[in-house]
Amino acid sequence: MLKNQLDQETEMFAGSLQSLKAAQQKFVESQQNLETLVPNNEGKEILVPLTSSMYVPGHLSDVKCVMVDIGTGYYVEKTTDEAKAYFKRKVEFCTQQMEKIQPLLQDRATKKQAVIDVMRDKMIQMQMMQMQQAGQASRA
Numbered sequence: 001m002l003k004n005q006l007d008q009e010t011e012m013f014a015g016s017l018q019s020l021k022a023a024q025q026k027f028v029e030s031q032q033n034l035e036t037l038v039p040n041n042e043g044k045e046i047l048v049p050l051t052s053s054m055y056v057p058g059h060l061s062d063v064k065c066v067m068v069d070i071g072t073g074y075y076v077e078k079t080t081d082e083a084k085a086y087f088k089r090k091v092e093f094c095t096q097q098m099e100k101i102q103p104l105l106q107d108r109a110t111k112k113q114a115v116i117d118v119m120r121d122k123m124i125q126m127q128m129m130q131m132q133q134a135g136q137a138s139r140a
Helices: 002-034 080-139
Strands: 045-051 054-059 065-071 074-079
Touching (some): 002 080
Antiparallel strands (some): 045 054, 065 074
16 A cells, blocks of 8 residues: 555656656747847748647748747747746746655655565565475474
C-alpha cells in the first residue's frame, strides 16, 4: 500500500516536472523567435502557423508589436521588449517550480527504494524461516 502511494506520487512529480520542462522550452523558443523581429525583417515573407503542422504564407508587417498567448485562449498585444520580459519571467517561474519539485521527486524515489529494500529483506527472512521449519520437520 505504501509502495503504491509512493509510486503514484513519484509518477505525479515526474509528470509535473516533464510538463514544466516542456512549457519552459516553449517559452525559451518564443523568446528566441522574438530575436528575429528586427526592423530589417519588416515586410519580409514568413510562414504563419495555422496548426502545429500547417502553415500559410504571410508578410511581417509590424516588428514592434506581437500577440502573446497568455493562456486559456487569451492573447495580449505587447511590444517586443514587453514580450521578451514576459517570456523571461515565465522561464524563471518554470525553473523555480522545477527546483521545488526536483527534491520532492528525489525524496519519494528514496523512500520508495527504502520500502522496496525492507520488503525484500522481509521476504528473505520469511524464506529463511520456511527453510528452517522445513528442515526441522524433516528431522522429526
